[in-house]
Amino acid sequence: xxxxxxxxxxxxxxxxxxxxxxxxxxxxxxxxxxxxxxxxxxxxxxxxxxxxxxxxxxxxxxxxxxxxxxxxxxxxxxxxxxxxxxxxxxxxxxxxxxxxxxxxxxxxxxxxxxxxxxxxxxxxxxxxxxxxxxxxxxxxxxxxxxxxxxxxxxxxxxxxxxxxxxxxxxxxxx
Amino acid sequence: xxxxxxxxxxxxxxxxxxxxxxxxxxxxxxxxxxxxxxxxxxxxxxxxxxxxxxxxxxxxxxxxxxxxxxxxxxxxxxxxxxxxxxxxxxxxxxxxxxxxxxxxxxxxxxxxxxxxxxxxxxxxxxxxxxxxxxxxxxxxxxxxxxxxxxxxxxxxxxxxxxxxxxxxxxxxxxxxxxxxxxxxxxxxxxxxxxxxxxxxxxxxxxxxxxxxxxxxxxxxxxxxxxxxxxxxxxxxxxxxxxxxxxxxxxxxxxxxxxxxxxxxxxxxxxxxxxxxxxxxxxxxxxxxxxxxxxxxxxxxxxxxxxxxxxxxxxxxxxxxxxxxxxxxxxxxxxxxxxxxxxxxxxxxxxxxxxxxxxxxxxxxxxxxxxxxxxxxxxxxxxxxxxx
Numbered sequence: 001x002x003x004x005x006x007x008x009x010x011x012x013x014x015x016x017x018x019x020x021x022x023x024x025x026x027x028x029x030x031x032x033x034x035x036x037x038x039x040x041x042x043x044x045x046x047x048x049x050x051x052x053x054x055x056x057x058x059x060x061x062x063x064x065x066x067x068x069x070x071x072x073x074x075x076x077x078x079x080x081x082x083x084x085x086x087x088x089x090x091x092x093x094x095x096x097x098x099x100x101x102x103x104x105x106x107x108x109x110x111x112x113x114x115x116x117x118x119x120x121x122x123x124x125x126x127x128x129x130x131x132x133x134x135x136x137x138x139x140x141x142x143x144x145x146x147x148x149x150x151x152x153x154x155x156x157x158x159x160x161x162x163x164x165x166x167x168x169x170x171x172x173x174x
Numbered sequence: 175x176x177x178x179x180x181x182x183x184x185x186x187x188x189x190x191x192x193x194x195x196x197x198x199x200x201x202x203x204x205x206x207x208x209x210x211x212x213x214x215x216x217x218x219x220x221x222x223x224x225x226x227x228x229x230x231x232x233x234x235x236x237x238x239x240x241x242x243x244x245x246x247x248x249x250x251x252x253x254x255x256x257x258x259x260x261x262x263x264x265x266x267x268x269x270x271x272x273x274x275x276x277x278x279x280x281x282x283x284x285x286x287x288x289x290x291x292x293x294x295x296x297x298x299x300x301x302x303x304x305x306x307x308x309x310x311x312x313x314x315x316x317x318x319x320x321x322x323x324x325x326x327x328x329x330x331x332x333x334x335x336x337x338x339x340x341x342x343x344x345x346x347x348x349x350x351x352x353x354x355x356x357x358x359x360x361x362x363x364x365x366x367x368x369x370x371x372x373x374x375x376x377x378x379x380x381x382x383x384x385x386x387x388x389x390x391x392x393x394x395x396x397x398x399x400x401x402x403x404x405x406x407x408x409x410x411x412x413x414x415x416x417x418x419x420x421x422x423x424x425x426x427x428x429x430x431x432x433x434x435x436x437x438x439x440x441x442x443x444x445x446x447x448x449x450x451x452x453x454x455x456x457x458x459x460x461x462x463x464x465x466x467x468x469x470x471x472x473x474x475x476x477x478x479x480x481x482x483x484x485x486x487x488x489x490x491x492x493x494x495x496x497x498x499x500x501x502x503x504x505x506x507x508x509x510x511x512x513x514x515x516x517x518x519x520x521x522x523x524x525x526x527x528x529x530x531x532x533x534x535x536x537x538x539x540x541x542x543x544x545x546x547x548x549x550x551x552x553x554x555x556x557x558x559x560x561x
Contacts, residue, residue, distance in 0.1 A: 002182040002184075003184040004182045004184065004185045004186065005186050006185065006186065006187045006188075006223065006225065006538045006539035007188070007538065007539040008188025008189070008190075008539060009392070009393070009539060009540060009541070010392040010395070012392075022384065022388075025384040026383075029382055029383045030383060030384070030385065032378060032382070033378070033379045033380075036375055036379045037379070047326075059334040059337075061352070063336075063337035063338050082246075082249065084249035084252055084253065125252050127251070127252035127255075127341070127343045128337055128338075128351075129248060129249065129252070132351075
């Protein structure tokens with residue numbers, strides 16, 4: 001015959017006076033708690049941010065939506081190498097020797113023609129490693145945080161497409 | 175795992191035989207508000223009494239250890255964040271210490287201070303989540319909102335420092351990403367002054383409440399021997415009455431400079447090692463963290479926050495085991511390197527995993543409602559359990 005032995009839950013012995021003391025303590029401590037919460041009715045400002053009406057301004061170095069300023073990109077591939085989830089796709093070809101010499105904003109000569117610069121935002125983990133290695137600081141995290149979309153395909157941002165380039169005036173920190 | 179025979183004829187609770195009915199199998203989780211994530215506990219009950227509790231893991235498994243073998247040493251940090259997402263700073267710090275020790279990197283003094291500062295703030299933020307959600311588990315919703323309001327302040331500071339609210343990638347190998355400025359330090363000081371009073375208030379609201387004491391005192395007792403047997407660490411071990419804290423007993427970084435106490439459970443409301451003790455140890459730890467933060471603010475030095483680290487990190491061949499005290503217990507990294515750009519093997523010893531294993535030992539004999547109190551009090555984060 002098998003038996004299951006279970007430990008008994010320790011319960012202090014309950015006497016008549018103890019029972020009344022328990023009730024008294026419960027009411028008393030609950031009233032103290034109610035007193036603490038009661039102060040919050042008037043003594044506190046509202047802390048909730050009512051989102052769609054009130055939009056929070058994120059701190060300046062907040063890591064949100066990525067933006068690559070393609071004009072300043074030298075196609076060095078450092079961002080793609082440092083990315084831990086491999087979500088940056090870059091294609092570049094060598095610039096013809098007879099083409100006009102162009103430079104980035106900070107004076108670095110551009111030797112490669114950028115043909116594709118796509119970031120799959122659905123894979124991105126917003127760790128910020130790509131922006132720290134960027135030598136010309138063209139790839140930046142912006143403070144734009146409202147970019148939910150319905151399809152996975154629409155989360156692939158091609159930074160050479162004109163509609164995404166148009167963000168520049170809207171979301172890039174100068 | 176010791177499971178009881180389902181076809182046993184008798185159930186003896188304490189020294190009393192109870193009327194045995196057919197055992198009912200109940201699934202608690204994976205989607206259950208009291209399991210704090212995706213933990214499934216298979217409970218066998220005889221009416222209201224739990225006879226067996228078997229935790230099933232793996233719902234949040236993300237192959238972290240295998241991933242780490244294919245990432246460079248800097249790229250591991252974002253993954254490390256995602257283990258214990260409520261205490262990401264502490265996770266990063268442990269990893270950074272491990273790699274720095276292998277590399278022999280000197281971390282600047284200011285960076286060390288900033289690291290202690292953010293780790294202790296993170297400890298407060300993490301314990302506040304415990305405080306709030308434990309309140310919810312036991313039916314006290316109000317304190318959850320208060321705790322999250324204070325936690326928000328810490329997260330806001332972290333967002334300004336690192337750019338993210340939860341998964342920071344802030345502590346890097348060799349230092350920290352951004353420097354902290356004076357106005358932020360003043361804000362931390364103001365937060366400490368305000369929060370100390372608030373915490374006393376929250377403790378009066380929840381911890382001193384007779385109903386809360388009734389739900390937690392004498393419930394889910396983990397004795398000192400049991401804590402050692404299961405390898406419990408952190409607040410669970412301390413609540414069982416063992417004065418052990420890696421920050422004090424095996425100081426890493428600059429913790430030997432600070433003066434603070436190790437709170438231990440004394441069985442103030444019931445028995446040593448019950449749920450109330452585990453709750454109280456965490457509350458006291460928050461006060462100790464404030465003490466450490468104040469000392470950091472006094473002692474912080476000027477200087478750089480990033481040491482000299484090669485652009486491509488190649489760790490010399492060898493292996494190391496490094497452990498740090500995280501909010502939930504001891505976190506260990508076992509790193510094996512073959513001299514390449516990626517770790518050869520990175521094994522993580524997580525405290526939450528060992529703490530889950532205590533559950534089958536304390537559950538038999540409890541009521542189902544006490545199970546909720548017990549799971550809540552060991553404060554597990556499933557991201558760290560499964561990795």
